[in-house]
Amino acid sequence: MSCPKWLPPCSRPCCPSLSSVFSAGGAEGNLRVWILGLLTAWGGSAVFAAFGLGIGLTLRAEIVTSIPGLTTTALAFIGNLFLPLSGRVLQVGRWTPMFGVSDIARRALTDGCSLSGVHSSLTFVLLDVGGWFVLFVLLAARAYTKSSGRA
Numbered sequence: 001m002s003c004p005k006w007l008p009p010c011s012r013p014c015c016p017s018l019s020s021v022f023s024a025g026g027a028e029g030n031l032r033v034w035i036l037g038l039l040t041a042w043g044g045s046a047v048f049a050a051f052g053l054g055i056g057l058t059l060r061a062e063i064v065t066s067i068p069g070l071t072t073t074a075l076a077f078i079g080n081l082f083l084p085l086s087g088r089v090l091q092v093g094r095w096t097p098m099f100g101v102s103d104i105a106r107r108a109l110t111d112g113c114s115l116s117g118v119h120s121s122l123t124f125v126l127l128d129v130g131g132w133f134v135l136f137v138l139l140a141a142r143a144y145t146k147s148s149g150r151a
Contacts, residue, residue: 036108044101047133048072051097054140057147072098084115097132100125 052068059067076082079098080090093099103114103125112119 033108037105040107041101041105044104044129047097047101047129047136050133050136050140054136054143057140057143080114080116084117086116086118090114090116090118094120094124095128097129097136100128100132104129 048068051071055068055071056064075096075098078089078093079096079100079102080093081098081102085093103112103120107122107125112122112125114120
């Protein structure tokens, strides 16, 4: 798979390596699925960038290096990213930011079905991701104004 010409030059070196890894692993999908999955996962990372910014501005430097990684890993497990969840755990996991971002990124391939076969409404998932993004941006903005003394 060659890189599309519309990709920015800084991202073109990733295309051959990604396509070779995915091909060797047996991953399949048409170009539309790959591009939509990549773009939605990339856009969804803004949620976690805002989270990291808020944590980084709130906590001391000694602590902040481990908190985001541990929190993101816990959210990934609860958010149905690693294991197919069902029942009450899935109902709780649907309200996490990781569930929404991963559901949107997989939507082009799975048509909204999770790993356990449960269908999610696109409206719910978009509201979930948008709500978490707004919350994390507001917390980061509050931490910034507090740390800079502009409150």
